[in-house]
Amino acid sequence: MHELSSRIDLIKLVAHPARIAILEELIKGVKCVSDLEGFLDLSQSNVSQHLSALRHAGIIDYFVDGRLRCYFLKNPLIPDLLEILKKDYPDELPGPECCPVTKKGKYHGDRKK
Amino acid sequence: MHELSSRIDLIKLVAHPARIAILEELIKGVKCVSDLEGFLDLSQSNVSQHLSALRHAGIIDYFVDGRLRCYFLKNPLIPDLLEILKKDYPDELPGPECCPVTKKGKYHGDRKK
């Protein structure tokens, strides 16, 4: 599954604190690079590298305004991903009926071999 | 933000084709290791390593049934993540008003410095 593996790559690329922070800013609206440098606590070069990686993956894009590069969010999957990072979840899913607590029980899956 | 960074780590760990494939199976129900070996096309040792990583991250757990280890999904964030991997999205988000096409325009963000 072609599409799936490219989404996995996308998520892998994004799963980095600095990149998430960048995207959290961009989801609020357009930001230029030096603004992002301020929000994050990263070197100019490093911010630029992260932006470059995100851009090559088609996650963000920019327009030019004079000397500024104004970045904005492009990939529609990102807001959903950021949502998941913030959303409230219960501690754990309900276990299978057999016996999640004792960890002893009968396997009832579809055995293949 | 303590919680956020641990979720980023979680997503990073999961962003791997074999691990996604494992989780796609487990979301359907309990599976033992040799079943997973069959579904995926991976060596026993490698499947076990992925399971171990997922388990240490609290994403899955298992119960024992004789010689079988029966794994199941534990972390409630995972179904949402798998959903995002399959969901249909438009090509791109609507660009900022100024001029996504020409990539020329006025920056209207909140300049910080």
Place this chain on the structure above:
DNA sequence: TGCATATATTCAAATATTAGAATATATGCA
């Protein structure tokens, strides 16, 4: 034109991830 600002790229070192091979452990059954 030349300089300052804004941003990108290249390079290299440090570190992390991944996979296979070999080996270890645990369980049920003869």
Place this chain on the structure above:
DNA sequence: TGCATATATTCTAATATTTGAATATATGCA
């Protein structure tokens, strides 16, 4: 008890990621 099955762990080599430092490029303005 001993063997076969099911699974885990350890070690290692290959590869990928991340970062800082240095340098390059592009634009507006004096």
